């Protein structure tokens with residue numbers, strides 16, 4: 227466990243009853259394939275409180291995407307459950323939005339930027355005037371207010387991912403799930419998008435679960451980092467990131483505490499890769 231950090235513990239952190247917005251309880255996922263069963267996720271339990279920004283890291287193949295799909299209601303669970311505001315998730319919940327890595331595939335090339343952002347609102351039956359306002363606000367929030375009429379293919383990769391983020395934000399979800407959303411953009415754009423996510427999170431108070439395999443990114447972005455073990459997956463550790471709320475790409479990353487957290491998470495991931503698993507994944511309840 228992390229030295230001088232009493233809020234780091236094995237197993238996922240849970241909240242007292244009624245306080246969690248999103249609860250993952252004993253989640254297990256086994257894929258049945260022609261080649262046999264693959265137990266991708268063994269037993270995951272953790273909670274997200276309303277308005278938290280939590281990053282999830284783990285070795286490649288540890289079931290991050292599987293977990294996110296189960297949370298999003300896109301994939302059924304083998305055992306356990308996901309609860310949103312106390313309600314069991316059995317299909318894609320209205321109040322959840324997902325941003326995937328492949329922005330190129332998630333945007334409709336024949337629709338303009340504003341139309342792409344507007345589409346889920348249209349499908350949800352939001353009145354036209356309100357749609358216009360929400361689209362304008364979301365494009366403003368991601369710095370794309372100047373290109374509403376462009377087509378996605380006329381924009382850079384980073385701008386296209388901003389459109390995908392604007393679309394998720396305009397929908398006003400309670401929970402925003404992000405699956406390695408910046409993996410396909412260059413380093414500078416990635417840094418800008420990280421800052422964008424923190425600013426959108428602060429402004430809108432949305433609850434964010436952000437999956438990444440970039441350790442630095444998880445620490446820079448998160449208020450909490452959940453480390454997954456290697457497959458079959460359990461929560462290896464759940465750490466509070468006690469860095470100042472105002473994050474800055476240069477200053478925050480130069481802080482001794484950032485380095486300390488980075489070393490710790492790196493060492494945990496290395497252990498996970500080598501097959502280390504906590505003796506028992508004790509689930510802790512936050513005080």
Ligand SMILES: Nc1ncnc2c1ncn2[C@@H]1O[C@H](COP(=O)(O)OP(=O)(O)OP(=O)(O)O)[C@@H](O)[C@H]1O
Nearest residue numbers: 257259264266285286287288289290291292293439
């Ligand atoms: N549709 C599927 N059918 C069968 N097995 C699958 C399927 N999807 C994922 N798996 C297996 O489940 C395990 C977890 O995969 P998953 O993609 O969830 O991990 P991940 O942590 O997101 O990986 P990465 O970091 O490489 O993206 C892997 O062993 C993978 O091969």
